[in-house]
Amino acid sequence: MPTSNPTTVTRAAVRARDLTKTYGSGDTRVVALDHVDVELAEGELTAIMGPSGSGKSTLMHCAAGLDDVTSGQVWVGDTDLTTLDDTRLTLLRREQVGFVFQAFNLLPTLTAEANITLPLRLAGRTPDREWFEHVVRVLGLTDRLGHKPTELSGGQQQRVAVARALVMRPRVIFADEPTGALDSVTGHELLDFLRRCVRELGQTVVMVTHDPGAATYADRVLLLADGRMAGELRHPTADDVLAALRGLGA
């Protein structure tokens, strides 16, 4: 709890106000997000959970500036994404947002190391060698850096994608089912590492997950149902999460 340290002020890394997102029109109109208000605190690991179709991915995509909003506002730090043109939005994503998606989006012709440092180089930044080595060591990738993605297992590719997000030290990392493609041991290792990044480095992480076990790593679990906020849990157990999800009909 930030209140244990009086000099720490909890700031929102990401904020949404009155966020509505609809897809389609007429008979096929779907309200994916329905007037959502939410703040995601800096230096916390937040899990977004809820039944299938409740709007989790849509919330993450709107909050990350990957999808435009129908109405309402979204801030990353002090920047209102809804006021940005495409160029500025691309720059903001590049500089302030890290992504770990299920499709790892690694470039097949590049080595693991080149994939990890690509966003930094695109942003014109020089990799901090010490931090780079720390990240790849903790993720167990040190002896895999010269390999191309096809020469890596699914779990290793996922860890490369996580390293690529972490080396940027972005304001916030959005992770979509980060353990989805991993066996349970590797999944827990990855979550342990994300947890350490949050605790020791103040990294802000937001992940969408269906896994109550993964949610126990979170400081806070936000529950969505039918495109609306349906409650939250702090430092829940897997049973707490299961009970809350059952209450939402998941």
Ligand SMILES: Nc1ncnc2c1ncn2[C@@H]1O[C@H](COP(=O)(O)OP(=O)(O)OP(=O)(O)O)[C@@H](O)[C@H]1O
């Ligand atoms: N591109 C799209 N076009 C039309 N409808 C969409 C689109 N993307 C999402 N939706 C709809 O918006 C609603 C919310 O979808 P979303 O993917 O955010 O849910 P979710 O909670 O992430 O689901 P899941 O757990 O199944 O991945 C759903 O009804 C979905 O069908």
